[in-house]
Amino acid sequence: MGETFAMKVLGRAAGKKVREGEIVFVEPDYILTHDNSAAIIGKFESTVPEGRVRYPGRISIVLDHVIPAASSKHAAGHKKIREFVREQGITNFFDIGYGVCHQVMPEMGLVKPGSIVLGSDSHTCTYGAFNCFATGIDRTEAAGIWITGRTWLKVPETINIELTGAFLGGVSAKDLILTIIGDVGAGGANYMAVEFNGPAVGGLRISDRMTIANMGIEMGAKIAAFPANIETSRYFIALDIEISKAVWSDHDAIYARTLEYDLSDIVPVIACPHQVDNVVPVGEMTGMKIDQIFLGTCTNGRFEDLKAAADILRGQKIHHSVRMLVGPASRIEYLKAMEKGILQDLVTAGAVVLPPGCGPCLGAHQGALAPGEKCLSTANRNFKGRMGEKEAEIYLSSPETAAASALTGKISDPREVLK
Amino acid sequence: MTVFHYPQDDINTDLLFPGKYTYTCSTGPEIKDHLLEDLDPEFAGKVQPGDMIIAGENFGCGSSREQPSLGLKHVGIKAILAKSFARIFYRSAINQGLLLIRNPEAAEYYTDGDEVAVDPAKGEIHVGDRVFSFPPLPDEMLDILKDGGLLNHIKKQYTPGDRT
Numbered sequence: 210m211g212e213t214f215a216m217k218v219l220g221r222a223a224g225k226k227v228r229e230g231e232i233v234f235v236e237p238d239y240i241l242t243h244d245n246s247a248a249i250i251g252k253f254e255s256t257v258p259e260g261r262v263r264y265p266g267r268i269s270i271v272l273d274h275v276i277p278a279a280s281s282k283h284a285a286g287h288k289k290i291r292e293f294v295r296e297q298g299i300t301n302f303f304d305i306g307y308g309v310c311h312q313v314m315p316e317m318g319l320v321k322p323g324s325i326v327l328g329s330d331s332h333t334c335t336y337g338a339f340n341c342f343a344t345g346i347d348r349t350e351a352a353g354i355w356i357t358g359r360t361w362l363k364v365p366e367t368i369n370i371e372l373t374g375a376f377l378g379g380v381s382a383k384d385l386i387l388t389i390i391g392d393v394g395a396g397g398a399n400y401m402a403v404e405f406n407g408p409a410v411g412g413l414r415i416s417d418r419m420t421i422a423n424m425g426i427e428m429g430a431k432i433a434a435f436p437a438n439i440e441t442s443r444y445f446i447a448l449d450i451e452i453s454k455a456v457w458s459d460h461d462a463i464y465a466r467t468l469e470y471d472l473s474d475i476v477p478v479i480a481c482p483h484q485v486d487n488v489v490p491v492g493e494m495t496g497m498k499i500d501q502i503f504l505g506t507c508t509n510g511r512f513e514d515l516k517a518a519a520d521i522l523r524g525q526k527i528h529h530s531v532r533m534l535v536g537p538a539s540r541i542e543y544l545k546a547m548e549k550g551i552l553q554d555l556v557t558a559g560a561v562v563l564p565p566g567c568g569p570c571l572g573a574h575q576g577a578l579a580p581g582e583k584c585l586s587t588a589n590r591n592f593k594g595r596m597g598e599k600e601a602e603i604y605l606s607s608p609e610t611a612a613a614s615a616l617t618g619k620i621s622d623p624r625e626v627l628k
Numbered sequence: 629m630t631v632f633h634y635p636q637d638d639i640n641t642d643l644l645f646p647g648k649y650t651y652t653c654s655t656g657p658e659i660k661d662h663l664l665e666d667l668d669p670e671f672a673g674k675v676q677p678g679d680m681i682i683a684g685e686n687f688g689c690g691s692s693r694e695q696p697s698l699g700l701k702h703v704g705i706k707a708i709l710a711k712s713f714a715r716i717f718y719r720s721a722i723n724q725g726l727l728l729i730r731n732p733e734a735a736e737y738y739t740d741g742d743e744v745a746v747d748p749a750k751g752e753i754h755v756g757d758r759v760f761s762f763p764p765l766p767d768e769m770l771d772i773l774k775d776g777g778l779l780n781h782i783k784k785q786y787t788p789g790d791r792t
Contacts (some may be wrong), residue, residue, distance in 0.1 A: 221637060230672065233770050244651050245650070245651070245693075247651070247654075248654035251654065252779060255779075256779040256782060256783050256786070257782075257783070257786055260786075266791060274650075274651060275651050280652070282651075282652050283651055283652070286651060328692075329692055330691075330692055331643075331690065331691050331716055333692075335649055345692040345716050346692060346716065346719060346720075347692055347693075347694035347697070347719065347720035347723055348692075348693075348694045348718065349694055349698075349720065349723040349724065349779060350719065350720070350723050350778060353723070353778045353779060353782050356782055356786065357782060357786075361768050361769075379677050381631040390711050393685055395637075395638045395689055396637070396638060396686030396689060396712060396714065398686050399686060399712060399715055426690075426716075429686060429689060429714055429715060431715055486637055570652065571647040571648070571691075572646070572647050572648040573647060573650065573651060577648075587716050590642070590645065590690065590691075590692060592640045592641075592642035593642065593643060593666055594642050594643070594647070594648075594665075594666040595647060596647045597643050597646075597647075597648045599646075599666040
């Protein structure tokens with residue numbers, strides 16, 4: 210019987226053949242934490258006073274969630290983290306300005322095909338784009354891995370998603386993953402691995418794969434993974450990293466379920482409040498007035514996303530009734546967008562550029578919403594209260610739909626604008 | 629004992645503990661006042677040690693923030709019965725030493741006012757006039773739960789200087 214990607218990676222890490230449902234102990238290649246490291250340090254120190262982290266080289270800390278610090282309490286957290294990484298000799302520390310952890314981790318070469326990365330952040334599953342087994346854990350478990358270097362994982366069953374065809378104009382990876390989540394449901398892949406297979410995978414850019422893998426957790430998935438192929442090789446050649454450990458499922462692997470999507474059937478969609486699986490075609494929502502547009506995050510803050518929006522907004526002004534915030538996913542993406550004139554296009558159109566970080570996504574600072582306001586966001590969550598106000602509404606879309614809607618101040622179909 | 633009954637599916641971590649407090653509230657006493665703030669604003673004022681929560685499918689979906697599991701353990705929630713739990717929340721509850729019971733039939737059977745009693749050792753939950761059983765946790769998780777959570781479990785095994 211063939212093995213899935215999850216079985217192969219976990220089997221290799223555990224040093225034996227594994228079966229689905231089995232619990233294995235593994236030493237993750239990297240453990241990611243972010244601003245929450247301040248709280249994790251507290252747990253670490255109360256568990257092992259004066260203790261040393263087991264593998265300083267396997268710890269990565271990125272300050273991204275509330276940057277620059279929004280209050281002295283946030284600043285105190287950042288300070289504690291800076292002191293801790295110095296004391297413990299943790300060199301993979303990325304202070305404010307590097308960007309969102311899920312963009313920075315691959316950029317810094319810490320996400321490799323065939324490796325295992327655990328992160329105290331639910332969107333750690335983004336690294337599945339790079340053929341990495343990556344999933345989220347809580348703060349307590351991160352503290353535990355700092356101390357012991359290991360943890361347990363259950364070998365998940367796998368859902369196979371077969372992709373064929375190519376996107377039509379005005380449609381992108383975000384529309385695909387929202388469509389899938391709408392079909393599968395918020396808990397439809399709970400505890401399971403999701404693999405993306407099929408002839409269309411090769412045509413997806415790394416940025417597309419990251420958008421798709423990022424949202425695996427929104428259907429409950431443990432991981433959402435892609436095979437390593439030519440695009441993957443190009444990415445790692447540029448980083449001068451060898452990818453000899455890349456691995457993929459056997460042709461006769463057994464899947465719990467197989468779903469098929471033809472990309473040319475996908476239309477622009479929107480996830481309506483207050484659940485990510487509440488997905489409808491943009492056509493059903495056009496004309497609804499919005500107050501704020503947010504283009505950015507680990508889901509859609511990359512150069513390709515900013516460019517897609519700029520291609521729609523270039524030479525025009527956003528509608529006077531709407532405000533638009535743009536958060537580049539990282540310094541590298543920010544610089545790319547700057548060099549290519551993309552930021553100039555967006556700012557000229559009336560957008561406000563935020564520092565590279567999580568920005569308003571989690572409602573802790575920057576661009577919080579007022580009661581009764583509506584935000585169209587390219588982020589991954591529209592939960593009630595997510596952007597700081599439970600009486601506000603969050604709608605999720607692609608960068609293309611966000612840009613088209615910025616022009617009108619109302620939800621608009623990008624295919625109409627691109628005609 | 630009070631049973632807090634939230635029968636809807638997909639109760640997410642933002643409803644259990646709003647993200648805007650994530651980096652300013654980390655300890656049990658800090659978390660307590662904001663628990664379930666956007667789901668049931670009365671919960672924090674009413675909850676007592678030994679109380680239970682009963683919910684639908686995919687309870688705890690969303691963020692990896694641990695304030696929900698840590699906070700619910702802190703206020704003394706004895707167990708949560710749900711039709712299913714989101715994966716990260718499930719792990720997190722074990723890490724905090726909080727008992728979760730996945731039993732769709734029992735969660736569906738409960739009607740407001742029913743007496744509920746849990747016997748973790750026997751793997752039984754009594755709901756009204758019926759008894760439902762739940763399978764024991766795998767040993768790896770049971771060990772963590774028995775020690776009162778992951779860090780207590782590690783503390784018992786850790787030797788200073790134990791580092792390669």
